[in-house]
Amino acid sequence: MKVITYGTFDLFHEGHRRLLRRARELGDYLIVAVTTEGFDDARGKLNVRESLMDRLRTVQESGLADEVIIEEYEGQKIHDIQRYGVDIFAIGSDWLGKFDYLNDYCKVVYLDRTKGVSSTELRNESSGILRIGAVGSGRIAHRFVDESRYVSGVEVASVYSRTPAAREAFAAKHELEHCADSYQQLLDDVAAVYVATPHPSHASIVRQALEAGRHVLCEKPLSLSGTEARELFALAESKGLVLLEALKTAFAPGFQRMVAVARSGSIGDIRSVDATFTKLVDPGLREFDPEQGGGSISELASYPLLAVLKLIGTDHEAITTHAFVTEKGVDEFARIDLRFPHAIASARTGIGVKAEGDLVVAGTRGQLYVPAPWWKTEYFETRFEDARNNKRFYFKFDGDGLRYEIAEFGAMIRDSELDTFKLRRDESIWLADVIESARSEFVRVG
Ligand code: C2G
Numbered sequence: 001m002k003v004i005t006y007g008t009f010d011l012f013h014e015g016h017r018r019l020l021r022r023a024r025e026l027g028d029y030l031i032v033a034v035t036t037e038g039f040d041d042a043r044g045k046l047n048v049r050e051s052l053m054d055r056l057r058t059v060q061e062s063g064l065a066d067e068v069i070i071e072e073y074e075g076q077k078i079h080d081i082q083r084y085g086v087d088i089f090a091i092g093s094d095w096l097g098k099f100d101y102l103n104d105y106c107k108v109v110y111l112d113r114t115k116g117v118s119s120t121e122l123r124n125e126s127s128g129i130l131r132i133g134a135v136g137s138g139r140i141a142h143r144f145v146d147e148s149r150y151v152s153g154v155e156v157a158s159v160y161s162r163t164p165a166a167r168e169a170f171a172a173k174h175e176l177e178h179c180a181d182s183y184q185q186l187l188d189d190v191a192a193v194y195v196a197t198p199h200p201s202h203a204s205i206v207r208q209a210l211e212a213g214r215h216v217l218c219e220k221p222l223s224l225s226g227t228e229a230r231e232l233f234a235l236a237e238s239k240g241l242v243l244l245e246a247l248k249t250a251f252a253p254g255f256q257r258m259v260a261v262a263r264s265g266s267i268g269d270i271r272s273v274d275a276t277f278t279k280l281v282d283p284g285l286r287e288f289d290p291e292q293g294g295g296s297i298s299e300l301a302s303y304p305l306l307a308v309l310k311l312i313g314t315d316h317e318a319i320t321t322h323a324f325v326t327e328k329g330v331d332e333f334a335r336i337d338l339r340f341p342h343a344i345a346s347a348r349t350g351i352g353v354k355a356e357g358d359l360v361v362a363g364t365r366g367q368l369y370v371p372a373p374w375w376k377t378e379y380f381e382t383r384f385e386d387a388r389n390n391k392r393f394y395f396k397f398d399g400d401g402l403r404y405e406i407a408e409f410g411a412m413i414r415d416s417e418l419d420t421f422k423l424r425r426d427e428s429i430w431l432a433d434v435i436e437s438a439r440s441e442f443v444r445v446g
Contacts, residue, residue: 044398
């Protein structure tokens, strides 16, 4: 019986070893396919540290493979199975269901993933694997764990959220090594936390993590108060810890290119930015609850304001906000207008009103247009009076995009960099300041 399995096998660890051993036991000949850099890039796997040569060598030296091959293109699995006369395709259970299509060619077996890799190796810092604890078990936290699988060198090892049933279901679904009974227990177990709790709770959860010496990746908005954001960054800095706001667009390759193209003078001097993000939400949900920091501004303004600050800057001279407010006092639609020395900007957000979610950058020589969903930035164009000069730009935006922020967070910790040009600390502080001011001072409409 011939068995085949595939993987990157970066920073080869006990989880990989056990997977190969069990795969081998399914038959009597094991072929291991190691992914090339190009293939990992194409499938959106980030932060792979070791070269293909090094990864091939470690797999060979494990003595568990009868044959080692490389995987370099999509669709290769079907070819390999036929070419090598494979009987069983084996892969870790983190891929459950994803390879069922191979059942037409051979037997597909999902092997239980080793929870949390190996604790001995992990306690040893040189393993290079960052253990992350998730705080919160809502929708975004689920997506975070799914996406973390595409980032080499990080492992979501544990979860804590207030409701025991919710955190247990979360840990079981994602096969996490631990489920923490208290926040303190989570902090004792990991090197970093990802905070995805309701907005008003961010600051105290982040502070506690920093005080315990843990790096923090916190969902946007980091804080609804500029002062609090300043304090948190000062605390992180004094402890030599990474504190990063999880604002996914900032880390997307297409968004960074769009900003660079706009700021390199291709459309002349930038005079105005109009950015819109609306998402209709059921009025019964958290987003409409004033107790949980609800409202379209707290929920969504981080995105359009990010575009404004990257395209124009943070030296605004005035802010005026117009908002439609519900009976409970939550803004369901808002427009934040900013005036800068040489430009104007408008950021629109809605949870109870729908608008076209595009981004228009107006310049003295032309415009740059990003259609919805511009915050994922897979495509944009520069447009001119003479349409023959128009240019189109295409990019890849893998999965939910959270993997880019996770990759950045992991790389910052690894390289001991407390700041990143993709979303600087002073930019996160500016976002908190503007959001605070827009929420507290607005012209009420209707
Ligand atoms: N694995 C495991 N336990 C871990 C970590 C990984 O059993 N704690 C398994 C994975 O499920 C996979 C193999 O080890 O079967 C290799 O994992 P990776 O190197 O992360 O590669 P991966 O991205 O899963 O490659 O074509 C490539 C494959 O589709 C998957």
